Amino acid sequence: MKEEKVSNYIKLCDEWAEKFLRMDKAELMKKLPELKQEDGYLKIVHFGVPFGVRESDGKIERLDGKTEANATEMLNIYTLFGYVKEQAFFMDKWVPFADLRNARPFAPAYKTGVTDVFAETFSGHAEELRKAFMKLNGTELPQGDVGYQINAFACEPMRFYFWDRDEEFEAQGNILFDYSATDYNHVESAVSTAEMGVRRLAEVAGLPLKGKSFGMS
Template sequence: MKTNEKVSNYIKLCSEWAEKFLQMDKEELKKRLPELKEEDGYLKITHFGVPFGIRLDDGRIDRLDGKGEANATEMLNIYTLLGYVRENAFFMDKWVPFADLRDARPFGPAYKIGVTDVFAATFSGHAKKLKEAFLKLNGTELPQGDVGYQINAFECEPMRFYFWDCDDEFEAQGNILFDYSATDFNHVESAVSTAEMGVKRLAELAGLPLRGKSFGMQ
């Protein structure tokens, strides 16, 4: 599929989700996702450190920090969170790789190529910049890896990123762990795009271009 066709399909999907949002029970959403704040005509939420607002009048999503517009990946991650969060979903503190999430295995090969391989390639030789990017997201340092931090995709969805830099014998490697509850809060395919967005945000904060075969959603 051509890139412009992909973008068109994503925009259409976002429009469909905006319509779905208008039919959602907003009070129930706020119970399921206490991080949602109703202010200024929005339901506000933070995604990898960036504030967004879902308009209560038409369901569209705005980026609220004045630094551009929300892209399709960000919007779909937010919409699917609202659409798929289960009643009584809760953080389990049970950390697993993507392949061990419920129903994730069919997406494993594409996830590796489009997310963890991109993460490793992008930050190869740039461990210091990666650490600085995590600190900009108020990350919590972890003991494993050359660089290891926990950051929030959403308040309900923390993630753990681990990076081992390249040396004379080995290429750089990266891994990302999810809490096992991730698929109680969102669709398993959205775990892929959420991790992808995390890598992209870290690259932006580090001032580095993405390297590797990313999925390319805008």
């Protein structure tokens, strides 16, 4: 079942590659000034990792040479290109996922698959989390045992807060979005973007994910 699910995501990526070929690249770069057109790619950075969308066929490559781009990364990039609104702008209005436009129906799955995974993965590992944020050029925040702002994309900063476990409470995590997030991408992509953030932090920290992650791969 899982292989079938992954293959469906890959099929969706192939469909988005075709859509990308039909997009007006100059218009897209106006909406997303962070894009760079060079070496036959449109280049973009997602949670600290450089990616390139090939202009020849619309396929996405991870450009740091470490691993291939996974389905979550690719769909986050494709849907950003497909859903960004012409007048999207950073509002500096920070809200939890459930308070984004049209997000509430997805909130229970988001808690299970993202913030619970974030808390469980880094429970007892606050120092590893702090170092991971620093490696991703995060900006430290005053709230939480560990709190940092990092960029999902240059247009989409996110704030991660973590409280480690103690004698009374389990570890807890929270992630805030700028309210503009759904002007840049589909609300369901906010879920997979946050999921990718947690996965990237775990990858950088060298820790296995714990909990019921979505596991799109």
